[in-house]
Amino acid sequence: MNIGDVARQSGVPPKTIRYYEDIGLIRPKRAENGYRDFNQSHVHKLAFLGRARALGFTIEDCRTLLALYEDENRESLQVKAVAEEHLRQIEEKIEKLRSMKATLSELVDKCAGDHRPDCPIIADLSPELSYK
Amino acid sequence: MNIGDVARQSGVPPKTIRYYEDIGLIRPKRAENGYRDFNQSHVHKLAFLGRARALGFTIEDCRTLLALYEDENRESLQVKAVAEEHLRQIEEKIEKLRSMKATLSELVDKCAGDHRPDCPIIADLSPELSYK
DNA sequence: ATGGGGCTTCCCCCTGCTGGAAGGTCAAGA
């Protein structure tokens, strides 16, 4: 199977597939003409990677998860640990964004948004202006 | 004033200050020895940039905001527009993260997290396993 | 044989810095 076929079947773009080979996530064979030669197992792995990435797992997480996916003797505890850590990272990001959002909404609300130059947003960003 | 002083006063690291000069956000003069020569206005601008970046504005947003900050004839409408657009981006990111979080929490909850290999997280990431 | 699509490698681009190497400068202390 060529890269285009596996891209269509897995939903992962050819460029990304080549990149994943570069960093050692998948190891397709080569046909005699130099083309990468994929099989159904590669399609599964790539779809797996696509879904993991869509859930925000880093490439390194994906590497770990893919190894566990392939390991018949894995313990679900190992998988859960990776997912829980990732969940914590997500929660951290959400908190950070929520804090930004709170500050920004407040400033936006206070800003008249008219033709005059006075602006609480600019003022908040300029500590030195608070003394003027 | 040397870069170290302005870094301490503005809270922006020297490396970042040099980068901001590179991309044209600030334009310090040069002393005879080749050292960058900053004044108080640079400290203000850098502090402004630091706060804008902390609120998640992109560098391009910062460029715009800095221009408005310096423009005595700005209209607060212009500032507000930039902030509102950024607010929308933040809300989008939060939504995306919340969706990931929902999916992940559910999977984590369903995973036994013991020594057995069966794992709903792996199963969810592997569409082909649902037919087995 | 020719045209079009696919495949290959290669290198640069993106965001927003950060680290490090190699070298110049400057002020203080022995």
Place this chain on the structure above:
DNA sequence: TCTTGACCTTCCAGCAGGGGGAAGCCCCAT
């Protein structure tokens, strides 16, 4: 005066996670 050591300079490389595009094969249909 000399020598540290802390500054400063430029340039180069790299992080994540690919995307865009060039130059050049390959293969199939007409």
